[in-house]
Amino acid sequence: SAVISQKPSRDICQRGTSLTIQCQVDSQVTMMFWYRQQPGQSLTLIATANQGSEATYESGFVIDKFPISRPNLTFSTLTVSNMSPEDSSIYLCSVDTGSYEQYFGPGTRLTVT
Amino acid sequence: AQTVTQSQPEMSVQEAETVTLSCTYDTSESDYYLFWYKQPPSRQMILVIRQEAYKQQNATENRFSVNFQKAAKSFSLKISDSQLGDAAMYFCAYRSFIGANSKLTFGKGITLSVRP
Numbered sequence: 321s322a323v324i325s326q327k328p329s330r331d332i333c334q335r336g337t338s339l340t341i342q343c344q345v346d347s348q349v350t351m352m353f354w355y356r357q358q359p360g361q362s363l364t365l366i367a368t369a370n371q372g373s374e375a376t377y378e379s380g381f382v383i384d385k386f387p388i389s390r391p392n393l394t395f396s397t398l399t400v401s402n403m404s405p406e407d408s409s410i411y412l413c414s415v416d417t418g419s420y421e422q423y424f425g426p427g428t429r430l431t432v433t
Numbered sequence: 434a435q436t437v438t439q440s441q442p443e444m445s446v447q448e449a450e451t452v453t454l455s456c457t458y459d460t461s462e463s464d465y466y467l468f469w470y471k472q473p474p475s476r477q478m479i480l481v482i483r484q485e486a487y488k489q490q491n492a493t494e495n496r497f498s499v500n501f502q503k504a505a506k507s508f509s510l511k512i513s514d515s516q517l518g519d520a521a522m523y524f525c526a527y528r529s530f531i532g533a534n535s536k537l538t539f540g541k542g543i544t545l546s547v548r549p
């Protein structure tokens with residue numbers, strides 16, 4: 321397994337601003353993932369972040385809106401840019417430890433006013 | 434593309450009783466992984482159990498077990514001796530065996546409540 325932390329745990333932001341969410345894992349992992357989860361709903365994959373390469377975005381998500389960095393094998397950031405109330409969600413990062421299992425961070429609850 | 438269906442949005446169980454959560458999936462692949470995740474109100478996603486499609490034996494983890502029916506593409510989770518701490522949202526998920534970048538596909542989830 322892996323121990324994953326996220327910062328911040330929650331935030332309230334004004335529309336038009338940006339927020340960067342950090343994800344730190346306690347071991348080196350090749351693949352990290354960013355998900356969005358609206359309250360009471362399932363998880364939607366935003367992008368896959370591999371170290372040393374550009375993130376791969378899912379349909380409906382673009383780099384200009386959700387830029388991702390992956391500077392090393394234990395850390396990644398997701399930025400939610402030019403926020404609107406529709407971006408209010410829980411954002412979760414997860415990692416693949418190489419055993420085809422994904423482990424998740426505690427999530428960041430974002431509210432945009 | 435693979436799809437995962439959890440048709441029951443909510444279920445309730447009496448403490449100490451047994452409950453089964455249903456999940457079906459659709460795929461044309463023969464090798465894959467299936468998972469059940471638990472998400473309590475704290476929102477931390479917790480991996481409950483994993484099943485490899487090539488294994489005929491159903492996976493078991495303490496009070497949690499699965500009934501994997503590959504031909505029927507069914508993957509249900511049985512929780513025995515239910516406890517108050519089992520109350521959570523449960524997600525069924527599918528992952529292809531092929532490709533290191535294969536992603537998880539989640540069902541819509543089911544909310545389980547446990548009555549004391």
